[in-house]
Amino acid sequence: MTILFEKNTKTFHLQSKNTSYIFRIVKNGNLAHLYWGKKVNQYNGSNEFIFAERSFSPNPDPENWDARYSLDTLPQEYPAYGNSDFRNPAYQVQFENGTTITDLRYVSHVINQGKPLLADLPATYVESIDEAETLEITLVDELTNLKVILSYTIFNDFNAITRSSRFVNEGNSSLKLLKPASMSLDFQQNDFDLITLPGAWARERHIERADLRSGVQSIESRRGTSSHQQNPFMALVGKGTDENHGEVFAFNLVYSGNFLGSVEVDQFSNSRVTMGINPFDFNWLLKAGESFQTPEVVMVYSSDGLGAMSRTYHHLYRKRLCRGNYRDKERPILINNWEATYFDFNEEKIYEIAKKAKSLGVELFVLDDGWFGDRNSDKGSLGDWYIDKKKIPSGLDVLADKINKLDMKFGLWFEPEMISPDSDLYREHPDWCIHVPERNRSEGRNQLILDFSREDVCEEIIKRVSDILEKNPISYVKWDMNRHMTETGSASLPPERQRETAHRYMLGVYKVMERITTKFPHILFESCSGGGGRFDPGMLYYMPQTWTSDNTDAVERLKIQYGTSLAYPIISMGSHVSAVPNHQVNRMTSMDVRGHVAMSGNLGYELDVTKLTENELQAMAAQIKKYKKIRSIIQFGEFYRLLSPFSSNDTSWIYVTENKTEAVFVYISVLAIPNAPFKKIKLNGLASGKKYYIEELEKSYYGDELMNAGLNINHSHSDFSSILLTLKEI
Template identity: 40%
Template sequence: MIEERQHVFYITTAHTSYWFRVTAHGQLEHLYYGPRLTPQDPTAVAFKHTSGLGSTVAYDEQDWTYSLDTLPQEYASFGRGDFRDSPLILKMADGSYVSDFVYQEHHIYSGVAPSKTLPQATDQPDTGSQTLYVTLRDKLQAITLELAYTVLPDSDVITRRVVLHNNTAKPLVIDRIMSAQWDMPNRGYALHSFAGAWASEMQHHVQPVTDGTIVLNSLTGGSSNKQNPGFLLSAAEATEDTGWAYGVNLLYSGNHESRIQHTNQNFVRLMTGINSQGFHWSVAPGEAFETPSAALTFSDRGLNGVSQHFHKFINDNVVPPAFQHQDRPIVYNNWEATYFNFNEDKLFALAQQAKDLGVELFVIDDGWFGTRDDDTQGLGDYTVNARKFPHGLPAFVQRVHGLGLKVGLWFEPEMVNENSDLYRAHPEWAVHVPGRAPVLGRHQLVLDLTQPAVQDYIVQQVSHVIDTTGIDYVKWDMNRHITDMYSPALADNAEFNHRYILGLYAVLRRIFRPRPQVLLETCSSGGNRFDLGMLTFGPQIWSSDDTDPIERLTIQQGLSYLYPQSAISAHVSASPNQQTLRVVPLSTRGNVASFGVLGYEMDLNALTDADRAEIREQTAFYKQYRHLLQFGTFTRHPAAQPQQFRWQVQAGDTAIAGFFQQHISAAHGYDCLPVTGLAPETMYTMASKPQRIMLSQYAGLLDHLPAAQGRTSIPDAQEHYTGTGALLATGVMLNNQFMLSGYSDQVRMLGDYGSTLYVIQPEQE
């Protein structure tokens, strides 16, 4: 709900309130963002200005206590006495960089603010979403800013974006324009950011917000595995489950920038938007520029509260409507089984085995087109390889459909090899600076999506394959960062990075909006482009090329702060793992991947009968609890011991708790498993998921354990507890007296890298 009373704006979601007002001098003063309050006199929360401060510049000499440098603002101007980082830097027609934007008018509309070129959130019917437009005008130049606030009340998210209109007779140049900025009092905040690298994405970093500015950014051309655009702030007293916390993310897939500045007035200024480094944008007379949307949320229930708000927002308001709350299929991908070395008979044999194991979607990865027998050639030529598919790809897809499986294909449409028919025909379509030899990444160049002809080619090629084969799924990959940023189609190549992303969005819109039934999974050399912008086109993203489940615990937990498990594509792969050579039980590989969109990526011909039996059990369990695992409320429980992870999902009266350990030590004490959200005075049954053991791992040892002789699996066990919403502490992890005293629980039975899943349900009378 949005209200305006005497130039005070009250924005209310289900559990939060966001307030700001127009000051007597026309600036927007930020008042409050926190737990939901009843709209009231803003003087109760307004900041007092009772004296001038030394060298502080007064905005109006008639009011010497009023300074922009000490005012908590909603969107600051530049060069008029506010010496903090500015969200907006413009080169005016007169050559100056000074701006002075003040309130002009506002309007409140039902629904979501529309955007012609950029992704945006969508609203659910009957949820009361609204958009507030506040128009600011520069006091000297005929330039206006529209600040758009969209409230999605059920998700407890507010989106913000800016539209700049040039109403002068001359062009102006944007050097920086942030999607959102606001100032708030410091509460001893810690910053939670998510940086990493290839195969090590979304590492959770925590640092105090101290004097100065922290900059989080990407310069790769994408939202980046180096720094995800999302971040969180937690107040000094906050934990995973308690205290004040804020979340910020960007519906954008290109170079981004967030700035967190602590000032000497003990305010924190937050801003996020397009990366200003190497960015300039000329706005011609009569034209406008719109920023991506920023998503903001707050919770007084700690970091889990913020995450749960974002999860609901993505599931309800971001992913394509056709896939909102729709169960995702279990995938088999042939890549780690065959790489480029396959033919239709080999693939069909894998498809038959995948079907027998409970898989629902068979995906053919790289190598099905052109002369693509390795990664040095063929990229860009999406004609089917007749040697690998002598009967044609449509016939093969129909054959796999006959097994009862859906079928998907891998594409990398934004890239091209120099050794390809496409490059030989159109070398000018590859991104490069004239006169400079372009640098290669993985033997490939980037196609120039700022050129309409390139966009048309990609749309035609991918659409033709989808339509002629009848595939159900597309994996859209991008396996290198963007360099040599130049296009002959642009008058100013400082606009290249943003125009490339606009071109990408145009291509995705043209391919997938008319084909809403096609499941799009995006990928960028793993999680190099895991962002809200891409999720508006496809509901799931390949989170990392590292399929080692012990590494994935860290990656998937990092992702969980910003993204729901329904968006996290997670595969079970071979052991030893191909990235780390680590040996991990199949049970743990399946348990970790179950807290996401489950898939398999291994040579099925190498499986033992025991492996096959366990995978069938995994897929059956996942299908039984799929909706809960993909869409249930996700909670991170702090680890009681180092190198432990404890996750939970809950929906209604059922929960699944996961306990994972990366390392076992001798003489380890009792563990406890927290489970939240249980109903008081209700008796619950906690059943551990049966899982097989690797007998070869315990050769010799089992011969001396009478209780273990002849066993090939850890049996199901049940305990009974009264739900209190608190810790279930007494012996929860010790429900199988199976090995030596003191080492008897299921996790320790598997030693290092062990895990167990527990299903918690009300006891049946």
Template identity: 40%
Template sequence: MIRQYDQCFVLETAHSSYILRILPTKQLEHLYYGKKLTITSCQDIVPLIEQHAFAPGNTNIYDEEHPEYSLEDMRLEVGTIGKGDIRVPFVEIIHDDGSSTNDFLYHDAKINTTRTPINTLPYATNNQEELEITLVDEAYDVTLKLYYNVYDKYDMITRRAVLINNNKNAIRLNRLMSTQLDFSTHDFVLTTFNGSWTDEMNRHDYVVESGLHINASFTGSSSSRANPFVMLSNKHTSEDAGEVYGLNLIYSGNHYEAVEVSSYGKMRFVSGINPQNFSFLLAQGEQFESPEAVMCYSDRGFNDMSQHMHKFINDCIVRGSWQHQERPILLNSWEANYFKINEQKLIKQAKAAKKVGIELFVMDDGWFGKRDNDQSSLGDWQYDPKKLPHGLKHLVDKINAIGLDFGIWVEPEMVNVDSNLYRSHPNWTIAIPGHGQSEGRHQRILDLCNPEVVDYLTKVMSKLFESADIKYVKWDMNRTFSDIYSPYLPSDKQQEVFHRYIIGLYKLLDNLTKAFPDILFEGCASGGNRFDLGMLCFMPQIWASDNTDALCRARIQKNYSYGYPLSVISNHVSSTLNHQTLRTTPLNTRYNVACFGILGYEINLADLSNEALEEITKQIAAYKVHRKTFQFGTFYRVNQVLHNWCVVSDDQKDAMGMLLQELVLPHHQYHQFIARGLKEDSHYHFFNEAKQYNVKLFGDLINTASPVHIKQDSLAHQVVAKFVKMPGEVEDIHTTGSVLMQGVGLKQAFSANGYNENVRYFQDFASRLYFIEEESEMK
């Protein structure tokens, strides 16, 4: 709900309030964003207003008529340059006369019943009310429009800005943020999620004390280096209690989040397009639209904030026919074959996939041009007749006849110099003519600033997707930007390349997703190098990381969950030794981690033992039963020491939990599993799946029970291992939801003092998946 009380505006969600007012100087003052307040009149807002009699010493007063106001010491909705506010600005413009001073003052406001669309960028849908405030810098005839959209039931508020040049002279826009939050204190912890290829989403917590802290990307994409999702929280906020702000950006390019503490202890947060190497030239009548920023407040801890983010993304960011549809279980060919694919190998793997219950087979890189390595053929999207002698459609038909849907890998934004496309159009790449170029993965980036390139890619991808019954597309993007220059743009617009590229990308994606609404598109950019809300507006799931190691993935997936729902996080069970870490983890742990989200496999099923295939068959069958909850249930992070996760169905009748141990601590036998999100008074059945373990896992401890000595890895050892299995512990408990949420004391872990069916084999990288089902009455 949005209401105006004289000079004040109140934006309300189910549990939060956002309040601003017009200052006597006509700037916008930020008064409050936090727990929902009861506001019925202007009088109720008065206590939130800072009282100023005299401006602080050594500051500049705004004007002689208002000596009490120095903008340096005010909480503002828009920070500018040149009128006394020396903090990180919201907007920065260079005018025709060379000045960078701006003074945006209130002109008018209106409440819209439908949102004002963005012309060049994706945005959230399904809102009900929008506050539109118009500010004007009369000295330079420039207009700044602020748009606030309220999503009541999600506890979300979005914000963006549009700058319009009405002056006859051109202006140069060097910065336009999407949101600004000014706080009266700086008692916060800033949480960012940073990393690199195969090491995405490392959580970092910074106690905000002084100065300027920046989380930003300058790779041309939202990047694995610094995800655009950040959090501001109190020092004692936990998963289940305390205040937290979740903040994100619907944008896939260079982003910028900054926190600055002023000399007076106030804190400013801004988020938007990274101003580094950014500049837009606006002629008279032209405008610039900032991406939409997303804000969520909770006073009930990280889990509550995350759950609001998750529902908002599922309902208002993801769209199209796959929005709330359960995603298929796939087998991807990459780690089984890399570039060495052919029709015979692919069909053999597809047949093995069908036997274990997989639903979709995906042919990854290597199928087109002369693609035997990563040095050629990007841009030439025709099948390789040596690898697919009967053509792509023939292969797809054969896969369909086996009983599987078919998916394909593409990287449309890229080109190799060794390709027919580059030889035909060398001026279609991001490159400085006549200069040496720095490449990544032997490839260059196609210039999506150029509409001709966007049109070409729309046509060539459409032709590919129409050529066979393709149900899934993995859309990859495998390098960062260098030699940032568009041959399409004039020299005075070269600082527009980064943003214009993203606009071109969104145009391309919009063309294709509308033309092929039933294809399931999965985003990928060297794993999580473009995991953001902008891509999720077109692609309902994203490959979380090229690292498929279960231990690494547990951390990566957990940290994604702070800002993104399980329904958009794509995970694969891969082989062991793991191809990225050479670590060995149990097959059930690889599955237990991957099943929290969108399950897939990236493994050569044709090479696996019957025992492993039997286990995978059981995994897939169990996942299908609980798929809706795993993908769309309410997710809880419980314990930060052990990975204790819980996901609960919307009706709270079905839940699954995981406990994952990284390294064994000797003589630590006792563990708890703690559930969340259950009905306190309902009765539930808590249980795990019975397992049996290969006796070889216990090493020469077998000789403590064997009547004869058995040498390790001997023939006798092999024979014993074939026929003797060690029973795993069974948990089988009937109790109430309140008890399960207090914690279940599990059967003791092995700790050198004996083993039987009441002892939990729980070694390095071991995990357990627990099932919780509501019962009609206590048993």
């Protein structure tokens, strides 16, 4: 790993083990992009810029420069708008005189070992300075003294580069930051497909692949969160790229609020990628001497298809984004009472479920919504974080202690960012919610959003949540967030800063999460937002796993979990077995399928075990016993997708340990097909020369045979069938 700067040609060359990223300072200080892709050992300019005079592409400095030179045709690193480039800019500012024209030029750069933290924002990190190198380039607009520092970090052990930008107002006047993208990158080609992860509540992160076309294609959220509807991930891939072959250029924003990612194909078939905070309804007042830090984008290159891209993200996020005591620990098997009882429970019922679950091998009981205030429905009490003595008369500490004495951990649900209009907290502080004066306060799930842009609100919530966690033996917290942002404004901000509210809210959420997770390092935190509405890298920095979706139907979960795996590690996915008929889609699926899908993540259960039949109890106990044997392979192994639910009736994947000595193979068939053809599937990720014993088949095969000749799959005569096989080197 190294970052090289060639003084004669003013070329930067960022090299990792398998990747090169190259750009150059041209003319009077513009930064122009040359290459990102498979590693080049030594770059000597084989793909130099070609300059040609183009009609309607003006020259920015006609007195001194060649007429063939225009920013409209130059592949750039961080472009502006208005001084000869008509494409999407990376940034835009407005000065006190109302103008928006800037001209950033290179001034200096520094190269340092390691990776600095980002102020007040989640980001990837290093544990030793020799794991990465960071290049910081300072650009300055001489007329206004606006300074922008572009940061590039390249990792040694990952084919990943992170980029971010920091704006510093070194002028004498205030300015407004209108658009602060974290990165921009120009490709001198457009023969790509665009892959994104759109969805909806209970239908998150479905894979969509489309031709790149002229004009702008984008993904974004204006909802105050990263959202169910879009995910801050996108990838440009070659036309023939699949799981194992072809080039991938992927982008993932480490941020949990409003975002925008776009690809613009221009008149000359160049493609410009831009990603960062959404400029919609955003501006930031930057006074003289103040600075603004953007979130980082994690950029991953793969020359070996989508599978290699995913494994890079999985390794990086699991080891250098997630933090805390649970980062490298196996995750406990849990049972959650939500779909078992909803709000209708008492102390005896909770203990009954926990005791029965413990007898089956469950390790953690989670008490979900309804334990606090006067919470018998979703119509009140959010913000009143004190125990409901009518439901739990002995107290939360006594109940948790009783469950702990079963040799079982105890977990609790919170929704700290929300407030109910029918709550003591709202009656005491009606201005503590996100709102606009004299405007209607829209409600979602009968609730409003607390204004985490306010210091007093953040401190009060830290106090209330900490009080519960300090006084009770709690080992797990599910942190939920169940509505999106409307009437976005803050009573604590002046008029000129109202459009800062959404980002300041997100900074407040991060601050509260940092304080609480640091204060209680023994607690495993799982983030949630109506399920997977905030499944993004920003959340994983504070909470190493996420409730993948409120939809627990095994068939729907195939697409949700498959799509999520494009960028996010398996150990970050909460996945539960629930009752049938399923509560979201009313589908009846087998216990095997429900178990095998839920075991393809962090296994949990979301049902009333006291009502199961003897056969169901035996099946559940067998699943738990099996999962305990294989969970380290699933949670820490390398993941290979084999069959996609988006293109097939069947879905398959395999987990392989890093030393390739063990593997877990899963195959799910949704609907039975009459007189179906015989099936075989080629495995992946195994070692060709190793011989593997398949316990369930009582047979042994070499890795090359399983990967090249394939494995026969038994014909299914019923809907919703599945196979789980364990492989071990002999």
